Amino acid sequence: MSQLNESETPRVDLGRYSFDQQEQPALKDLRQLSEADRKQLLMAGVDTSEAQRSGSYLHVNHSKVHCSSCQKGVEILDIKEALDKYDGLPEYYWQAVDKDKDEFTRAAAEKVHGGYFIRTEKGAKITDPVQSCLFIKGENVGQNVHNIIIVEEDSELHVITGCTTSADVTSALHLGISEIYIKKGGKLTFTMVHNWGSEVMVRPRTVAIVQEDGVFASNYILLRPVRSVQSFPAVFLNGERAVASFNSILVAPKGSYIDSGNKIVLNAPDTRGEIISRTITTGGTIIAPGIIEGNTAPAKGHLECKGLVLSEGIIHAIPELKATVPGVELSHEAAVGKIAQEEIEYLMARGLDEEQATSTIVRGFMNVDIMGLPAELQASIEEIIDETEKDMF
Incomplete structure (x- = not known):
């Protein structure tokens, strides 16, 4: 995580937010949501008609309100249900992310409200995306979620996650833990769209682990005002010929502070990684770190970071390449301007x-x-x- 301008990073006072259980009524159909809420979800990439979707998961404040699957080969559960069903998920739960990493992981571990568990069957090709939404309704609500995705051997999956607040909410806190496991030959496309309120604090912690011949493709889109995002997803390519790519588009209006980057660690031969970042400031601050680390050879990585300053604001791109053995090929290009x-x-x-x-x-x-x-x-x-x-x- 970038420590640049640490003194300017908006501090999070956990005591300001309500983490008490705010149970929400279950919905059999996402179209039961109000028109205003449906629009908010759509602006986060979530289709409440559930057309061309393999399944849906909706978490509101502190509880699951909707969970459905309509295609064989993919299982979707609330994380609490998955923990009960699979004896605590000892191979996956808090195995990729360190629960003692910081105050936010510790808070999420102390009182998890829910989150999605998505698992494919071995060899399953899930043709339509699974969609999930982590939704906050209520001023100064603090939300703890823990998400786990398991892509079994030779299976394929696209997950679209929308994170948003209702239109009348300006201040809230979202703490999200996501652990992603891609087995041999598995492929995951993971698309996240953020649509927060102007005073919302966001502290996600995400780690993906990819085995032999696995593919992880991540898309992250943040175009609307937010008070502060601090995010640094990391992917570890631990199997031969594993591939990872990150694509990010970030816009920071005045008042927004975004510290968001990515890390790829090449731990096995013939692995490849790519990070592409597009940033725009219209008055806010963007810190955009990117790290590719090569620990074995042959391995290749490329990092590209470009930014546009459209008005008063700051973009600080921080590309970092690290090779620990001979034979690693890493490159980067960065450009920031008008x-x-x-x-x-x-x-x-x-x-x-x-x-x-x-x-x-x-x-x-x-x-x-x-x-x-x-x-x-x-x-x-x-x-x-x-x-x-x-x-x-």
Whole structure:
């Protein structure tokens, strides 16, 4: 985790938030949610119609309210139910993330409210995504969740996780532990969309472990105001020919402080890792660390971090490469700056005004087509970008 500008990082007072159990009524159908709540979930990439989904999980405040699966080969449970069913999940629960890492992991371990458990069967190809939502309704609610994903041998899965607050909530705290295990030949695409309130504090802690021939592809999208995010997911490629990639798009309006990066550790021969980060500040602060560490050879890694400063704000990209043995191939490129005036003039010469030209360039910069998202999620993200542009310009 980056320690840069540590004195400026908004501090979290755990005592300010309510962690008392706030049980919510169960929902048989996500369409029972209010229209306002359905819109919030959609802006976090969650389709309440559950069309083209293999299953859904919704956690509100401190309890599960909906859990369903409609495709053979994937199991979806609340983490508390999974702990009961599988004798405490001794191979997985708190095995990738250290519960004593910091005050937030200790708080999550002391009182877990819930979270999703998703497991594929060996060889299962889950064609439609599983969607989950971690939702906060209520001012100054503190939420502890613990999520576990297990992708068994030769199986494939796409998980879309939306994290959001209701429209009337400005202040809350989300503590999320996520442990991801990808077995031999397994493939996971993990897409996370954050849509928080302006004074929400977010402290997720995520670790993925990938075995031989496994693939982990992570997409992270944060386009709306948030008070503070501190996140540094790490993936350990422990099996030969394992592959990991991170794609992130972050926007920091005035008042937002985002310390978010990624780490890939190449621990086995012929492993490959890539980190691609796109950041925009319209007045907020973004700290964007990225680390690729090679501990065996041959292994390859590439890190790319680009940022746009559209108004007063800070972007600090921190690419870091570490090789501990000969034969590791690691590279990086980083660039932070403003939109080139010649690019704007080029588009204006073709009939656009300055605002339209700037908007076109920004949309291209935030293009998420490279992520290979489902069409309906792509459309949802385009809607988020449209809403974000109104604030940008």
